[in-house]
Amino acid sequence: MEIDQILFKKFLRFYKKARAQNDPEREQRTARLSILKQRLTVLARALTGAAAELYTAEEEGGLKGPVLFLPATMSFFPTLEMNVNYYLFRTFYHCSAYLLPLPQVPPGTTLSAARSMALSQSAAVLPRLFAEYPPLEKIHDEMRSYLESREAPPGLHWLYGKLMPVTAKESGEALKNAGNRPAGQSGKKAKTEIKARPVEEREVVQIDREAQEQFVLTHNFEKVETIEEFNGIWRSFDGNDELKAHEEALNELNLRHTVRADDPVHSIYQAEMVENEGIPEAADRSDEAYCLLYDEWDSKNATYKRDYCKVYPRVSVQSDMNYVQKTLRSNKSILLSLRKTFAGFHNRLNRVKRLNMGDDIDLDALTDFHADIRARHAPDEKIYTSKRKLEKDLSILFLLDLSLSSDGYAAGNKVLDVEKQIGILLGELMYEYEVDFEIAGYYSKTRNYCSYLRAKAFDEDWQTAKAGVGGLQASGYTRIGPALRHAGRQLAEREARNKWLILLSDGKPNDYDKYEGRYGIEDIKQALRELSLQHIHSHAFAIEAQARYYLPMMFGKRNYHILSSPQELLKSFAVLYQRIRKV
Amino acid sequence: MIIEKEPYYHPIAREIETFEQCYANRLPVLLKGPTGTGKSRFIEYMAYRLGKDLITVTCHEETSSTDLIGRFLIKGSETVWQDGPLTTAVRRGSIIYLDEIAEARPDILVAIHSLTDYRRVLYMDKLGEEIKAHEDFFLAASFNPGYQKGFKELKPSTRQRFVALSFNYPEAAVETSIIKAETGLENGYAKKLVKIAGKIRNLTELGLTETVSTRLLVDAGKLIHTGLSPRLAAEVAIIEPLSDDPDISEALKDITTMML
Numbered sequence: 111m112e113i114d115q116i117l118f119k120k121f122l123r124f125y126k127k128a129r130a131q132n133d134p135e136r137e138q139r140t141a142r143l144s145i146l147k148q149r150l151t152v153l154a155r156a157l158t159g160a161a162a163e164l165y166t167a168e169e170e171g172g173l174k175g176p177v178l179f180l181p182a183t184m185s186f187f188p189t190l191e192m193n194v195n196y197y198l199f200r201t202f203y204h205c206s207a208y209l210l211p212l213p214q215v216p217p218g219t220t221l222s223a224a225r226s227m228a229l230s231q232s233a234a235v236l237p238r239l240f241a242e243y244p245p246l247e248k249i250h251d252e253m254r255s256y257l258e259s260r261e262a263p264p265g266l267h268w269l270y271g272k273l274m275p276v277t278a279k280e281s282g283e284a285l286k287n288a289g290n291r292p293a294g295q296s297g298k299k300a301k302t303e304i305k306a307r308p309v310e311e312r313e314v315v316q317i318d319r320e321a322q323e324q325f326v327l328t329h330n331f332e333k334v335e336t337i338e339e340f341n342g343i344w345r346s347f348d349g350n351d352e353l354k355a356h357e358e359a360l361n362e363l364n365l366r367h368t369v370r371a372d373d374p375v376h377s378i379y380q381a382e383m384v385e386n387e388g389i390p391e392a393a394d395r396s397d398e399a400y401c402l403l404y405d406e407w408d409s410k411n412a413t414y415k416r417d418y419c420k421v422y423p424r425v426s427v428q429s430d431m432n433y434v435q436k437t438l439r440s441n442k443s444i445l446l447s448l449r450k451t452f453a454g455f456h457n458r459l460n461r462v463k464r465l466n467m468g469d470d471i472d473l474d475a476l477t478d479f480h481a482d483i484r485a486r487h488a489p490d491e492k493i494y495t496s497k498r499k500l501e502k503d504l505s506i507l508f509l510l511d512l513s514l515s516s517d518g519y520a521a522g523n524k525v526l527d528v529e530k531q532i533g534i535l536l537g538e539l540m541y542e543y544e545v546d547f548e549i550a551g552y553y554s555k556t557r558n559y560c561s562y563l564r565a566k567a568f569d570e571d572w573q574t575a576k577a578g579v580g581g582l583q584a585s586g587y588t589r590i591g592p593a594l595r596h597a598g599r600q601l602a603e604r605e606a607r608n609k610w611l612i613l614l615s616d617g618k619p620n621d622y623d624k625y626e627g628r629y630g631i632e633d634i635k636q637a638l639r640e641l642s643l644q645h646i647h648s649h650a651f652a653i654e655a656q657a658r659y660y661l662p663m664m665f666g667k668r669n670y671h672i673l674s675s676p677q678e679l680l681k682s683f684a685v686l687y688q689r690i691r692k693v
Numbered sequence: 694m695i696i697e698k699e700p701y702y703h704p705i706a707r708e709i710e711t712f713e714q715c716y717a718n719r720l721p722v723l724l725k726g727p728t729g730t731g732k733s734r735f736i737e738y739m740a741y742r743l744g745k746d747l748i749t750v751t752c753h754e755e756t757s758s759t760d761l762i763g764r765f766l767i768k769g770s771e772t773v774w775q776d777g778p779l780t781t782a783v784r785r786g787s788i789i790y791l792d793e794i795a796e797a798r799p800d801i802l803v804a805i806h807s808l809t810d811y812r813r814v815l816y817m818d819k820l821g822e823e824i825k826a827h828e829d830f831f832l833a834a835s836f837n838p839g840y841q842k843g844f845k846e847l848k849p850s851t852r853q854r855f856v857a858l859s860f861n862y863p864e865a866a867v868e869t870s871i872i873k874a875e876t877g878l879e880n881g882y883a884k885k886l887v888k889i890a891g892k893i894r895n896l897t898e899l900g901l902t903e904t905v906s907t908r909l910l911v912d913a914g915k916l917i918h919t920g921l922s923p924r925l926a927a928e929v930a931i932i933e934p935l936s937d938d939p940d941i942s943e944a945l946k947d948i949t950t951m952m953l
Contacts, residue, residue, distance in 0.1 A: 149943045198951075242952070477765045477766075477772060480772055
């Protein structure tokens with residue numbers, strides 16, 4: 111880079127920073143979507159009755175099916191209350207519009223046309239909105255007159271948004287270039303991670319390996335670095351971590367094309383995007399390795415896709431005893447408290463009555479004893495109660511999500527670490543109380559390669575197996591259904607009466623091929639129903655705060671807990687264990 | 694308990710007729726449905742309509758067969774037998790209503806088995822006696838499938854011993870008239886409360902453990918009728934009992950603020 115370019119960049123950064131800091135009054139009145147998002151999501155779901163989602167808009171945003179796009183911040187209005195009301199108005203407005211039979215916008219509509227269509231549609235939406243929610247009329251009128259009174263009116267599209275085409279098209283073409291190598295196994299970690307600008311529209315393109323190989327580098331004889339939007343020309347993924355250097359240029363571009371690739375990740379450009387349900391299914395692949403076939407639920411056609419997923423049961427070969435010891439050392443007090451809680455249940459819930467000897471007198475038995483003597487019958491001498499050890503009529507399978515998303519962080523803790531630490535602590539506890547348990551992990555790379563990695567089998571000794579839990583690594587995607595079905599098969603083979611599957615996961619279902627969104631959620635729900643039919647109970651520990659908005663959809667209202675650290679396990683596990691003992 | 698005053702009950706479908714036929718045939722009835730949908734009120738109403746004595750037992754996780762059948766008590770130097778509510782009902786020919794039956798210990802299900810089929814007898818193991826049920830004895834129970842989901846389920850063998858009646862939240866017009874009749878509230882507010890309930894019920898799959906029942910709406914209606922501001926009444930009678938999550942509470946307040 112030339113000296114003048116360096117100077118210009120530095121000046122630009124300084125200017126941007128100074129501008130952001132110079133207006134504390136504006137900062138005070140700014141309402142932020144990140145703060146209001148959860149409240150507005152619940153509101154949108156109540157108003158529409160659909161699984162509505164909220165995303166950050168590129169500008170004013172709008173409505174796209176049950177997805178609302180809203181600006182990241184709002185400071186147009188003079189008070190914080192008005193700016194918060196702006197978000198409320200937009201949510202109520204778009205939810206009312208969603209429930210009206212309004213015409214769809216054809217794809218390819220220009221921005222100005224989409225805005226003017228939204229403005230003309232407001233004539234149909236507003237009367238209904240004000241009739242149902244009268245206070246909104248005043249809020250709307252105040253905001254509109256304020257916007258129109260400004261010297262440079264920002265435009266009414268900020269009130270009504272723009273119309274956005276719903277593009278859930280499904281390509282009939284099967285997914286190509288899906289090898290069996292799980293993503294992220296390069297051994298190197300991505301060093302640079304940058305948040306991208308919001309993206310409203312995205313198109314998934316399939317990698318054209320042939321075009322990549324045939325690409326010829328052309329030299330422009332100009333000493334400039336360029337970066338451009340995807341225009342159909344394929345270049346090879348060179349694998350250099352230059353994201354930081356290109357950050358500003360990337361902010362100028364309209365990035366709408368995504369590819370699914372299994373090349374190693376070198377830097378992460380993280381954008382919040384709408385779930386894409388238009389990802390094609392993977393074509394059938396045959397593999398000689400031993401695998402088990404499982405059905406998958408196709409909610410659209412309410413039928414099973416028979417023998418659709420291949421699950422490869424494997425044994426974890428990587429072990430890390432140091433990790434286990436470190437976990438046990440640093441969580442000593444948690445383990446101690448868990449032991450106390452566990453012992454509490456153990457004793458309280460297993461009081462055995464009518465014994466020949468025991469710690470306490472059984473009053474019912476004593477009354478019978480007394481009655482028998484008075485009636486001149488030979489009394490039963492079993493008049494004591496005692497606390498007995500836990501009956502070992504329980505099998506628990508802990509299923510850990512090993513997908514790459516677990517390599518991320520939740521509340522400052524690495525998700526996979528939280529999962530592994532919880533697994534190790536609970537494993538230690540189960541071992542001490544002689545509970546029959548297994549610890550396994552799962553990841554996937556299309557329906558053809560779902561891995562079920564066993565770290566500690568039911569009949570395996572914990573002392574030797576626990577190093578395997580310490581050695582678990584993140585890789586691949588999150589196809590939960592086949593993992594649940596395979597775990598269910600393991601549990602079904604156990605003789606215990608009380609069987610539990612406990613899932614530790616961070617996130618939503620997704621895979622290299624079609625599994626995102628409603629399709630995956632419905633498959634998981636169906637897999638859980640299958641477990642229930644086999645009298646296997648399920649529970650989820652979600653290591654992610656947002657999970658409370660989608661886990662109930664899969665696991666039901668009470669069958670999950672949200673955690674972000676092993677410390678929070680104490681309370682959640684106490685509640686769960688109470689459930690386990692009551693079943 | 695003899696019900697002297699006719700309880701208010703708005704029929705939803707043909708449950709009154711069904712119950713009467715079940716009573717005539719002495720077939721036990723299981724009322725299924727979420728909290729606050731009128732199951733207990735229905736039983737009270739039917740007991741009044743049939744002119745029968747009603748004994749209600751609210752089951753909890755410590756309710757055992759001893760609590761239902763009876764126990765020996767020590768009185769001075771003697772042991773005295775005390776009938777439990779089930780035995781009393783069996784002897785007197787009352788209607789017994791076991792509310793939230795799935796919550797109770799499994800041994801009560803064993804105790805009622807012989808009462809639910811053609812035998813209609815109660816075996817009292819502590820006395821070594823078997824009592825033939827009075828001709829008018831009738832057994833009803835309630836069960837909330839949503840609440841007990843994954844927690845405690847009624848075994849199919851138990852469920853098959855009952856005729857089951859399903860209860861759910863009534864349609865908007867019916868619910869409005871129930872609120873009006875129960876609270877004396879004017880039509881406009883009653884309608885608005887029902888509309889708010891409709892929005893909140895959309896959230897059942899999405900995070901709320903229990904949703905707004907007709908009972909909560911009636912409570913809110915009563916508070917509004919006696920002079921509490923509608924928004925505050927909705928907040929204390931509907932929103933606060935439903936959720937402790939600040940985001941959910943705020944979102945529900947947004948709805949009530951905009952609708953009341």
